[in-house]
Amino acid sequence: MLNNQGRPTVAEKTDSPVGSIETFTGNRGLQIEEPLLFEVGSLDNCGVDLAEMPKHKNRLGVMARDSDIGLAGLSEPETMRHYVRLSQKNYSIDTGFYPLGSCTMKHNPRLNEKMARLPGFGNIHPLQPQKTVQGAFELMGDLSHWLMRLTGTNAVALSPKAGAHGELCGMMAIKAAHKAAGSKRNIVLVPDSAHGTNPATAALIGYKVRSIPASDDGSVSVESVLEVLDDDVAALMLTNPNTGGVFEKDIKKIADAIHKAGAYFYCDGANLNALMGRARPGDFGIDAMHINLHKTFSTPHGGGGPGAGPVVFSDALAPYAPLPYLRRDGDSWHMVETREGIEDDSHVPFGRMVAFHGQMGMFVRALTYMMSHGSDGLRQACTDAVLNANYLRASLQDIMSLPFGERKCMHEVLFDDSFLKGTDVTTLDFAKAIIDEGFHPMTIYFPLVVQGAMLMEPTETESREALDQFIGTVRNLVSRAKAGDVDYFKNAPVLAPRRRMDETKAARKPVLRWSEGMEG
Amino acid sequence: MRYLPLTDEDRKVMLAKIGVDSADELFSDIPDGMHLDSPPDLPMKATEMAVDQALSRMAAKNVDAGSVPFFVGCGAYRHHVPATVDHLIQRSEFLTAYTPYQPEIAQGTLQVLFEFQTQVAMLLGMDVANASMYDGSTGCTEAVLMAQRVKRGKKRAVLSGGLHPQYRDVVQNQANFGDTDLVTMPPAPDGNEDILAQLDDKTSCVVVQYPDFYGHVRDYSKLAEQVQAKGALLVIVVTEIISLGALKSPGDMGADIVVAEGQSIGNGLNFGGPYVGLFATRQKFVRQMPGRLCGLSDDADGKRGFVLTLSTREQHIRREKATSNICTNSGLCTLAFSIHMSLLGEKGLRELSGLNHALASNLADKLEALDGIELLNETFFNEFTIRVKEKKAVDVVDALVDKGVIAGVPVSRLLPGEQDLDDLIVIAVTELNSEQDMDALPKALGEIVNA
Numbered sequence: 028m029l030n031n032q033g034r035p036t037v038a039e040k041t042d043s044p045v046g047s048i049e050t051f052t053g054n055r056g057l058q059i060e061e062p063l064l065f066e067v068g069s070l071d072n073c074g075v076d077l078a079e080m081p082k083h084k085n086r087l088g089v090m091a092r093d094s095d096i097g098l099a100g101l102s103e104p105e106t107m108r109h110y111v112r113l114s115q116k117n118y119s120i121d122t123g124f125y126p127l128g129s130c131t132m133k134h135n136p137r138l139n140e141k142m143a144r145l146p147g148f149g150n151i152h153p154l155q156p157q158k159t160v161q162g163a164f165e166l167m168g169d170l171s172h173w174l175m176r177l178t179g180t181n182a183v184a185l186s187p188k189a190g191a192h193g194e195l196c197g198m199m200a201i202k203a204a205h206k207a208a209g210s211k212r213n214i215v216l217v218p219d220s221a222h223g224t225n226p227a228t229a230a231l232i233g234y235k236v237r238s239i240p241a242s243d244d245g246s247v248s249v250e251s252v253l254e255v256l257d258d259d260v261a262a263l264m265l266t267n268p269n270t271g272g273v274f275e276k277d278i279k280k281i282a283d284a285i286h287k288a289g290a291y292f293y294c295d296g297a298n299l300n301a302l303m304g305r306a307r308p309g310d311f312g313i314d315a316m317h318i319n320l321h322k323t324f325s326t327p328h329g330g331g332g333p334g335a336g337p338v339v340f341s342d343a344l345a346p347y348a349p350l351p352y353l354r355r356d357g358d359s360w361h362m363v364e365t366r367e368g369i370e371d372d373s374h375v376p377f378g379r380m381v382a383f384h385g386q387m388g389m390f391v392r393a394l395t396y397m398m399s400h401g402s403d404g405l406r407q408a409c410t411d412a413v414l415n416a417n418y419l420r421a422s423l424q425d426i427m428s429l430p431f432g433e434r435k436c437m438h439e440v441l442f443d444d445s446f447l448k449g450t451d452v453t454t455l456d457f458a459k460a461i462i463d464e465g466f467h468p469m470t471i472y473f474p475l476v477v478q479g480a481m482l483m484e485p486t487e488t489e490s491r492e493a494l495d496q497f498i499g500t501v502r503n504l505v506s507r508a509k510a511g512d513v514d515y516f517k518n519a520p521v522l523a524p525r526r527r528m529d530e531t532k533a534a535r536k537p538v539l540r541w542s543e544g545m546e547g
Numbered sequence: 548m549r550y551l552p553l554t555d556e557d558r559k560v561m562l563a564k565i566g567v568d569s570a571d572e573l574f575s576d577i578p579d580g581m582h583l584d585s586p587p588d589l590p591m592k593a594t595e596m597a598v599d600q601a602l603s604r605m606a607a608k609n610v611d612a613g614s615v616p617f618f619v620g621c622g623a624y625r626h627h628v629p630a631t632v633d634h635l636i637q638r639s640e641f642l643t644a645y646t647p648y649q650p651e652i653a654q655g656t657l658q659v660l661f662e663f664q665t666q667v668a669m670l671l672g673m674d675v676a677n678a679s680m681y682d683g684s685t686g687c688t689e690a691v692l693m694a695q696r697v698k699r700g701k702k703r704a705v706l707s708g709g710l711h712p713q714y715r716d717v718v719q720n721q722a723n724f725g726d727t728d729l730v731t732m733p734p735a736p737d738g739n740e741d742i743l744a745q746l747d748d749k750t751s752c753v754v755v756q757y758p759d760f761y762g763h764v765r766d767y768s769k770l771a772e773q774v775q776a777k778g779a780l781l782v783i784v785v786t787e788i789i790s791l792g793a794l795k796s797p798g799d800m801g802a803d804i805v806v807a808e809g810q811s812i813g814n815g816l817n818f819g820g821p822y823v824g825l826f827a828t829r830q831k832f833v834r835q836m837p838g839r840l841c842g843l844s845d846d847a848d849g850k851r852g853f854v855l856t857l858s859t860r861e862q863h864i865r866r867e868k869a870t871s872n873i874c875t876n877s878g879l880c881t882l883a884f885s886i887h888m889s890l891l892g893e894k895g896l897r898e899l900s901g902l903n904h905a906l907a908s909n910l911a912d913k914l915e916a917l918d919g920i921e922l923l924n925e926t927f928f929n930e931f932t933i934r935v936k937e938k939k940a941v942d943v944v945d946a947l948v949d950k951g952v953i954a955g956v957p958v959s960r961l962l963p964g965e966q967d968l969d970d971l972i973v974i975a976v977t978e979l980n981s982e983q984d985m986d987a988l989p990k991a992l993g994e995i996v997n998a
């Protein structure tokens with residue numbers, strides 16, 4: 028059952044224990060209040076010097092601009108200070124432990140950044156002649172090779188821009204394959220534990236979503252799939268390991284059942300970090316799976332993107348993979364960009380997902396990461412990620428609550444809020460208290476299959492010392508909650524740049540931009 | 548391996564705590580026969596030096612845009628990005644943060660998004676903008692879907708022949724899978740088409756590009772009125788955002804939804820991605836808008852702060868009823884855009900736009916003066932289309948590469964099979980083109996067309 032428990036969105040007005048200290052500026056030591064750009068900049072200020080405009084014939088016609096835009100400008104030193112101060116209000120993986128379940132917040136190596144900025148990769152245009160970008164195609168070819176070898180598949184589409192876009196790509200290939208076979212199937216099976224993007228993606232291309240309830244241990248059983256499987260089902264979308272951090276034991280049987288029924292198996296690859304180098308999704312019988320390069324392969328999350336979501340395909344779906352795609356012609360590479368450019372009749376791409384060829388900047392970073400680790404290093408990274416998650420589980424299970432019993436997990440561990448029962452402390456309160464301790468909280472209220480979910484994914488790039496400090500902190504907070512110190516949790520955070528934000532106010536009368544005389 | 552902090556001793560202690568003898572046991576849920584006994588058949592780990600050398604060799608096989616006279620545009624433009632921008636986006640706290648789901652410790656990202664939304668709304672001349680899309684082409688698709696939500700039940704969408712062909716293909720692809728009755732106008736290299744004739748009472752939107760794919764700058768004010776009078780929305784697409792420093796905004800013309808590619812400000816060419824889609828609309832349509840939104844609020848002490856808002860539109864809450872399946876946006880690219888935009892300000896953007904136009908206009912003069920070359924545009928910003936009479940554009944561009952000039956995009960690369968388009972080249976000029984570049988192209992092109 029999906030629970031309907033939402034997270035509280037109104038910040039209760041409470042006294043701040045440290046609020047009594049008032050400074051003239053409002054600043055607190057290294058925490059500096061920073062006004063909006065539009066409150067400090069001006070129309071005349073500028074941080075860029077440009078060459079003189081040469082004499083020319085004006086060809087803008089009647090549309091030449093005749094009024095101000097209103098943009099605020101800053102000199103270079105003011106710009107530097109504005110953004111550095113803002114940056115200091117953010118938590119980041121470089122600052123500390125970031126155990127966000129389902130997000131794979133691992134270390135982002137800086138060699139990746141350096142390689143992406145080589146002029147030969149960073150300063151080439153997607154439409155310059157193909158003979159001038161053979162090295163870029165070679166890189167894309169190598170990346171494809173790594174992705175296919177790691178997943179046990181023979182085809183990959185690189186162009187999707189992010190995970191959800193990859194899901195869309197995979198599901199489009201599935202729909203195209205059904206259409207080619209003359210099938211009008213219109214149902215997609217999605218477990219309750221799935222990421223919200225799965226049902227949203229299915230709906231976007233006209234499928235109806237039929238949900239599969241989770242069994243008592245949080246996983247999807249072959250029986251529960253068979254119960255909802257019929258001739259109308261086009262595909263199953265399943266995450267493995269699932270969002271509770273558990274490997275779907277029945278996966279091969281489920282894949283066989285899905286195929287026997289004439290449907291396809293879409294696997295959400297968000298959790299590939301738990302498998303990389305140790306098992307290949309191709310061996311489970313998947314037909315399509317996106318790979319979040321920004322999770323498993325360490326390209327930075329950047330405060331919410333950009334991502335990249337290449338999709339690997341089974342042989343059955345490979346002919347439908349989208350444009351553009353790479354072809355090897357003897358010693359050189361060719362990018363097939365249009366249907367007219369297709370030479371092999373067996374390839375019937377369903378269409379095009381994006382202008383140009385995809386997230387090249389992310390491809391360079393991901394390949395740099397893979398080459399650095401090597402096959403052996405990726406396997407070790409996967410092993411350490413699972414080891415770290417189980418270490419958290421083993422160190423916390425006696426005082427927190429595991430919804431599905433004391434069993435092994437993969438790369439992340441899911442707790443529910445039953446250990447907080449009777450304390451008046453909610454999952455949200457607990458997370459906010461973790462902020463005051465200098466950590467980023469775990470993922471909360473997801474997945475929806477348990478009450479007050481707390482999903483922790485440590486990744487392989489945390490040391491034992493970092494994990495021990497977090498474990499000690501959580502144990503201390505649990506004791507504190509059980510001892511009845513409710514106010515401490517309700518007040519939290521008090522040491523962050525802001526205290527709890529009023530999300531209800533923001534949504535009731537949305538203010539989405541600065542304007543002259545704006546309140547606040 | 549240098550990125551892995553656990554030592555063998557750590558692993559031993561941790562396995563003991565977990566109560567298993569080996570790490571392999573942790574993977575015992577994976578069914579027999581699906582375990583890999585050894586790492587997959589791929590190269591083994593490599594030093595930082597070795598990886599750097601291997602990738603640098605690969606990069607060196609490409610001709611980078613800074614190394615030759617370079618005039619390629621069509622939706623991606625080579626502009627100067629100030630050093631400050633690249634430094635700031637590599638600040639750890641921006642680069643390695645996640646989506647700001649815990650606003651108390653993400654005010655940096657959130658305030659940037661609020662400022663970004665403001666800059667975009669101003670630039671596009673609209674009420675509100677979102678916190679970005681993947682890029683212009685996917686944003687264009689989202690605009691068509693949004694128009695259908697606003698105009699419930701109206702399934703027709705009409706795309707101008709002046710729209711970037713790959714944007715058209717992306718929208719067409721979504722339409723093939725979804726519930727849109729899409730009408731695509733034939734390519735319109737001369738900038739003229741009768742798009743109104745395609746409107747019926749089932750039309751939710753008309754999509755035009757400004758300046759259009761061939762560079763023409765058209766006034767869509769009247770079209771906006773006519774489209775709206777027929778009960779549809781006008782979507783205006785901008786692929787060269789710097790043009791709006793010199794041109795009236797889409798909002799000035801009465802657009803209902805504006806989509807733009809923001810790459811030109813703050814973001815490098817990167818061979819096509821990552822880029823940053825800009826998306827703006829009227830206040831009254833905000834709840835139908837896709838993508839993340841950042842809004843103003845207060846904290847428990849009454850201090851001003853920012854949060855992600857109206858998330859009840861989004862997939863993580865609404866699942867199959869969401870306005871879009873989008874989760875990730877272009878976070879770091881929005882930051883780069885916003886920093887560069889702050890450095891430019893009103894004054895810098897207006898100057899930069901003026902400079903782009905002036906250089907392009909002067910190059911057009913030089914090319915137009917060549918025998919065998921026809922300029923198709925009366926109006927343009929920094930990009931225009933030439934006809935190479937009695938030659939194939941692909942051959943001409945190819946021959947120019949051999950003369951060390953990367954000249955522009957043959958229209959037939961994007962629209963193959965259209966015979967009357969195979970002698971057209973779209974040429975873009977930016978502030979990075981030097982005087983030598985401006986001489987090199989006419990000289991080399993003259994030699995080729997008159998050969």
